[in-house]
Amino acid sequence: MQFSYLVTLALASVVRGATLMEAIASQSTTLSTLNSLLAEQPALMQMLMGAKNITILAPSNDAFASFVQSPENKAAAADNATLMAVLEYHVLEGMHMSSDFTTKMEFFPTMLGASSNMTMGSMMMSNMSLSSVTGGQVVGGMKMGNMVEIMSGLKETSMVQTADLMFEGGVIHIIDSVLTIPKMPSVSAVDSQLTALAGALKATNLLMAVDMLKDVTIFAPSNAAFKAIGSATGSLTEQQLAGILEYHIINGTVGYSTLLSMGLANRTLPTLEGPDLRVQATGDKIFINGAQVQIADVLVSNGVMHVIDAVLNPANTTATANPTATTPAVMFQGAAAASNVPFTSGISATTTAPSATTQTAAAGLSVEQPAVGAIGAAALFGLVIAAL
Structure with a gap:
C-alpha cells in the first residue's frame, strides 16, 4: 500500500x-x-x-x-x-x-x-x-x-x-467517493438516529427556527440521554422543553472539535436560552458542563453538531465534568430512566449514517474512522423530514 x-x-x-x-x-x-x-x-x-x-x-x-x-x-x-x-x-x-x-x-x-x-x-x-x-x-x-x-x-x-x-x-x-453535503440540523438529527432530539424540536416548533440559524454549534443529546431522564420529560411544558433545547445551542460560533479542545477549552459560551455553557477539555475528552462529547463533528448546513451523553439543564449550570466517571453526570435531580425513549413517536431514522455509530475520543484527535461511500443525493438535499 x-x-x-x-x-x-x-x-x-x-x-x-x-x-x-x-x-x-x-x-x-x-x-x-x-x-x-x-x-x-x-x-x-x-x-x-x-x-x-x-x-x-x-x-x-x-x-x-x-x-x-x-x-x-x-x-x-x-x-x-x-x-x-x-x-x-x-x-x-x-x-x-x-x-x-x-x-x-x-x-x-x-x-x-x-x-x-x-x-x-x-x-x-x-x-x-x-x-x-x-x-x-x-x-x-x-x-x-x-x-x-x-x-x-x-x-x-x-x-x-x-x-x-x-x-x-x-x-x-x-x-474514491462523492462527498456528502451537510444537511440541515433537523435532517441530520434523524439521519444520525437522534430521533428524540428531532421529536423534541418538533414538539416545541423549533425545527425550522434551528435550521434557519447561522453559524451554530449544537450539543445534541443521544437517545440514551433522553431516555435516562424519561420520568421528567412528561411533566415539562412546551416552554420548559424549548428552554432546555435552546440551552444546547450556541449561535454565532461554529465550534468544531479542534476549537473546543483548544481555543474554547475551559471557557463559557452563551446559549440561545441565555445561561452559559462551560467547555472543558481533559486529555482526549471534551465535556460540556457535565456531559461528555461522544461523537464529534457531525457537519450540518449551518455549523456543526456534537453528540453528548446527557441532556443539559439550564437550571443546573454548575454541573461539572468528571473525566474518570463511568456514567454521565446527574443534570436533573430525581429523574429516572423511562422504559421508552421520549419524543420518538412517529419518528424513525431514514438511514444508518456513520454519524450515528462512529464514536470519537474527541477533539479531532487521531481516531480512526471507517471509510464509507456517500449517501443518496435525494436525502442529502432534503429540506424536510418526511417522517415529521
Whole structure:
C-alpha cells in the first residue's frame, strides 16, 4: 500500500504547471466523468480556470458511477443547481498538499456558500441555500497512515486515491467517493438516529427556527440521554422543553472539535436560552458542563453538531465534568430512566449514517474512522423530514 501510494505521488507531479483542463485530461481513465460534468457547467469551469491557490477534491469515475446507481441520485446529478452545489463542495480554499494533512482532523472551507472575500477570484460563486456557515461550508481532513481521509456531511468519509496532481491554479486530489453535503440540523438529527432530539424540536416548533440559524454549534443529546431522564420529560411544558433545547445551542460560533479542545477549552459560551455553557477539555475528552462529547463533528448546513451523553439543564449550570466517571453526570435531580425513549413517536431514522455509530475520543484527535461511500443525493438535499 505504501509503495503504490508513493508511486502515485511521483506520477502526479508530472503535470505540474499544466492548466486545469490539461491536468484533468491527463487522468482520463479516472476523471473523464468529472471532465464531462464540468463541461456542463461553463461558468464554474471558467471560474476554476482563473482561480489561484485552490484544492480540488476530484471524485473518480468509479465514485460517480457508484453515486448515480440509485434513481434519486441520478436525477439529482441531472439537475444543474444540485450538480453545481455538489461540485462547489469539492473545491477548497487554499492549496493543501497531501503532506500538509496531519493525524488530527482539520477543517477546510469550500466554495459552497463561500463569501466574496475568499481568495478564489472575483467570480466566486455562492450557494447560500445549502450553507449558512460564514466563509463557506467545510470538509474535514486528516492523515490516516499513508493516506488522506476527507470527512463530509454525516461523517461520511472518502479516501484520496491519487494525491498532488498539480495545475497552475492549485492541486487536485482524486477521491474514491462523492462527498456528502451537510444537511440541515433537523435532517441530520434523524439521519444520525437522534430521533428524540428531532421529536423534541418538533414538539416545541423549533425545527425550522434551528435550521434557519447561522453559524451554530449544537450539543445534541443521544437517545440514551433522553431516555435516562424519561420520568421528567412528561411533566415539562412546551416552554420548559424549548428552554432546555435552546440551552444546547450556541449561535454565532461554529465550534468544531479542534476549537473546543483548544481555543474554547475551559471557557463559557452563551446559549440561545441565555445561561452559559462551560467547555472543558481533559486529555482526549471534551465535556460540556457535565456531559461528555461522544461523537464529534457531525457537519450540518449551518455549523456543526456534537453528540453528548446527557441532556443539559439550564437550571443546573454548575454541573461539572468528571473525566474518570463511568456514567454521565446527574443534570436533573430525581429523574429516572423511562422504559421508552421520549419524543420518538412517529419518528424513525431514514438511514444508518456513520454519524450515528462512529464514536470519537474527541477533539479531532487521531481516531480512526471507517471509510464509507456517500449517501443518496435525494436525502442529502432534503429540506424536510418526511417522517415529521
